[in-house]
Amino acid sequence: xxxxxxxxVSQQALNQPLVExxxxxxxxxxxxxxxxxxxxTNESFGSLIGDLVKKVDEKGxxxxxxxxxxxxxxxxxxxxxMIAMQESGLAFxxxxxxxxxxxxxxxxxxxxxx
Amino acid sequence: MNIxxxxxxxxxxxxxxxxxxxxxxxxxxxxxxxxGPDGQPYARKMVSFEAKLLEVGTNSDxxxxxxxxxGIKGIKSDPKAGPLVYNPGHPDADEKGxxxxxxxxxTHEMVDLIAASRSYEANLQVVRTAxxxxxxxxxxxx
Amino acid sequence: MIDQIxxxxxxxxxxxxxxxxxxxxxxISGNLANVETPGYKRVDIKTDFAEELKKLAKSNDIESISxxxxxxxxxxxxxxxxxxxxxxxxxxELMKMNKNAMQYEFLTQYTANSLKRIKTAITGRxx
Numbered sequence: 001x002x003x004x005x006x007x008x009v010s011q012q013a014l015n016q017p018l019v020e021x022x023x024x025x026x027x028x029x030x031x032x033x034x035x036x037x038x039x040x041t042n043e044s045f046g047s048l049i050g051d052l053v054k055k056v057d058e059k060g061x062x063x064x065x066x067x068x069x070x071x072x073x074x075x076x077x078x079x080x081x082m083i084a085m086q087e088s089g090l091a092f093x094x095x096x097x098x099x100x101x102x103x104x105x106x107x108x109x110x111x112x113x114x
Numbered sequence: 115m116n117i118x119x120x121x122x123x124x125x126x127x128x129x130x131x132x133x134x135x136x137x138x139x140x141x142x143x144x145x146x147x148x149x150g151p152d153g154q155p156y157a158r159k160m161v162s163f164e165a166k167l168l169e170v171g172t173n174s175d176x177x178x179x180x181x182x183x184x185g186i187k188g189i190k191s192d193p194k195a196g197p198l199v200y201n202p203g204h205p206d207a208d209e210k211g212x213x214x215x216x217x218x219x220x221t222h223e224m225v226d227l228i229a230a231s232r233s234y235e236a237n238l239q240v241v242r243t244a245x246x247x248x249x250x251x252x253x254x255x256x
Numbered sequence: 257m258i259d260q261i262x263x264x265x266x267x268x269x270x271x272x273x274x275x276x277x278x279x280x281x282x283x284i285s286g287n288l289a290n291v292e293t294p295g296y297k298r299v300d301i302k303t304d305f306a307e308e309l310k311k312l313a314k315s316n317d318i319e320s321i322s323x324x325x326x327x328x329x330x331x332x333x334x335x336x337x338x339x340x341x342x343x344x345x346x347x348x349e350l351m352k353m354n355k356n357a358m359q360y361e362f363l364t365q366y367t368a369n370s371l372k373r374i375k376t377a378i379t380g381r382x383x
Contacts, residue, residue, distance in 0.1 A: 048257075055258040070117075078117050079251040079274050079364065086255060086371045091258045094378045119278050120285030127289030134292075163293040182286040184293055233291050236346055240285045243357045247281060250361045254368045 052098065056091045063088040118244040122168045124237050126183030131234040133186055134161045138227050145218040148206045156216040157191040192217055263318050267370050270363050272309070276301060276326040277360040283328050284353045287344050294340035298349070302329045 063084035070081045137159050147156040166185035194217050202211030262268075283299045290296040305326055312321050336343040376382050 052257055059258060077275065077278060078248060079254065079278065079367075080271075082251055082254045083271060083274075083367060083371075087262055090261075090371060090374055090378065093375065094258065094261075097378055097380075120282040123282075123286040123289040127291075130289075131292075163290075165290050165293050165296050181282050182290060182296070182299065184289050229292065232346065233288075236288050236291065236350055237285075239350060240288050240353060243353055244281065244285070247278075247357055247360050250364045254364050254371075256368075 049098075052095060056088070056095045059084075059088040059091045118241075118248045120181065120240065120244055123181045123183040124240045124244070126166065126168065126185065127237045128234065130161075130163060130184040130186055131230050131237065133189075134163075134230045135227070135234070137161050137189060138223055138230065141218050142220065142223050142227075145216060145220060145223075147216055148204070148213055155196055155214050156218070157193070158216065158218045160190050160192055162187040162190065261374055264370075265313065265316065265318065265321075267367070268318050268321050269309075269313060270366050270370070272321055272324060274360065274363045274367070276305070277356055277363060279326045279328065280356050281353065281360070284349060284356065287349050288346070288353070291342070291344045291346050291349070294338075294342060296342050296344065297330050297332060298334055298344045299328050300331045302327050303331075 063081075066075075066077075066081045066084040069075045070078060141158050144150075144156040150156050164185050164187040166183050167180050168183040169180055196215045196217035198212045198214050200211055201207055201213045204213045207213050280301050283301065287298045287300075305324075309321070309324065312324060331343075334343045334345070337345055
């Protein structure tokens with residue numbers, strides 16, 4: 001799934017409005033890239049990352065709420081609290097890994113001689 | 115913070131069974147008491163249980179969770195008269211030489227004792243299992 | 257993106273069954289507490305809960321599996337062994353409790369393993 005992200009990075013980088021003023025149309029893209037399924041909604045990469053952060057935050061909130069209810073004695077479902085904590089921790093780890101890979105691929109892109 | 119499931123009902127059961135064991139012990143100890151503080155032979159005591167609703171907290175819908183525990187309804191004396199025994203030399207013998215013994219039947223009391231201690235053991239096992247379950251849940255985080 | 261990791265059927269089923277097992281332990285401890293109470297009828301998870309869960313699992317509807325609730329009901333079918341109407345059998349109840357504890361342990365192991373596998377996939381490092 002991480003590899004798919006970097007493909008999307010390069011694809012979105014090519015489709016970005018910043019490059020559009022160079023009038024890069026579809027025929028200049030390599031054939032492999034044209035063969036990839038294009039997203040119809042044309043969401044920018046920023047919204048994808050924003051979505052991810054929002055989901056991770058939601059998971060964190062669910063975990064915090066479960067633990068709060070356990071601490072206040074409203075429930076004795078300790079396993080739900082443990083599972084929620086683990087899930088939110090994993091989601092956060094995934095966010096951190098995605099960020100690391102993005103930074104890494106950005107640095108690789110920057111190293112490319114233009 | 116309720117970590118172990120089902121502890122309230124078990125705690126109430128352990129307390130109730132302990133009261134029952136105490137009463138049985140008292141009955142057995144007084145099995146031959148022919149004159150009590152009121153002048154009468156000892157009357158056997160009986161414990162009666164009743165189911166009691168205990169609140170264990172709210173579930174995620176906001177409704178309250180209940181579990182059924184045990185409560186002591188009361189400790190009553192058994193009004194049945196005990197056996198009359200012919201023993202004219204006894205200090206408590208009446209004019210005919212008969213002594214009224216308490217209505218404690220040792221066999222019945224022993225059977226009750228075994229039942230009460232079995233129930234007590236079972237509830238201890240419940241507590242052990244609940245602790246094990248909670249430890250399993252906590253190990254999930256490691 | 258995050259939700260798809262956790263939406264696998266077995267994992268959601270395991271989480272739901274953990275709730276059920278927990279509720280069942282509470283019911284069984286209530287039963288064992290009242291083993292000597294006259295007139296008490298034992299309480300257990302509703303008997304058609306297993307069927308409902310199986311139906312939902314076949315239909316692959318993750319949301320409704322999570323929304324399903326285990327409810328307790330009075331079990332009137334169990335035979336009454338005492339003259340006072342109490343239908344709790346001590347040995348059978350203890351056995352059910354032990355089986356339930358085993359199931360709980362299995363479910364926690366399975367959930368912990370799933371989470372560990374996901375963590376290995378994300379970080380790329382085998383713990």
